[in-house]
Amino acid sequence: MSPGHTEVTTGAAGAAELEPCGRAEHPDCGIREVLDRVGDKWSVLVIVELSNGPRRFRRLQRAIDGISQRMLTLTVRRLERDGLVLRTVYPTVPAQVDYRLTETGASLTHLVKALAEWSLENRDTIAQARQSYDREHPGNGVR
Template structure:
């Protein structure tokens, strides 16, 4: 863990206590850790995009899910929606300063994932071999 992480966690009370039921971390991580949110942030990290461009770039996302994800990110102040007064109106989405500050964290997680992929695949195979017929995926 980084020094910064250690400093932050040393100051936080554990979540789940009766007098401290939710320290707020879960709420934020639910948003920024959501698969679709991460992919939207990755796509917008290179600049503003239109809805259709985002949908084509993010494999497997439905129109409804992209709409919900963009609205949630906008509500959280991570994405800005801009409507241009043209006919038909042109809508673009871009990261806010707060959203942009998230990109280095996502990139670090992606780099870690790539680096750890072989070890994780090996651990999964070992687990599967030791527990034949399990349903964990």
């Protein structure tokens, strides 16, 4: 992959369906694809930030600590493809672009915010549990 490559990979043959595959061993495959998108760390952070209103790319990048330009580009493109984010290009020189949640994306914000709040409330407890586990299972390699 070249450094400038920002294409969104779509999986097998570019299929855009979310239909369950019908295989007995994969009853949740239609759900899994959506959860993979809305559950990844960058998508959650983008949705939380956009829940406060439209953002330009650089402002969005500054608000999300640790995200690279390439990862933000991929994340907003994937969210746009899924119908959760709307990208608007304004005919100015240079062109201005902003991102905002669609109605579907906005309907997700209360769930994502609840998850973010839960994470903040429980991060110390989780850190302590991890330390305890690691002490009881040295060299476990689980991270």
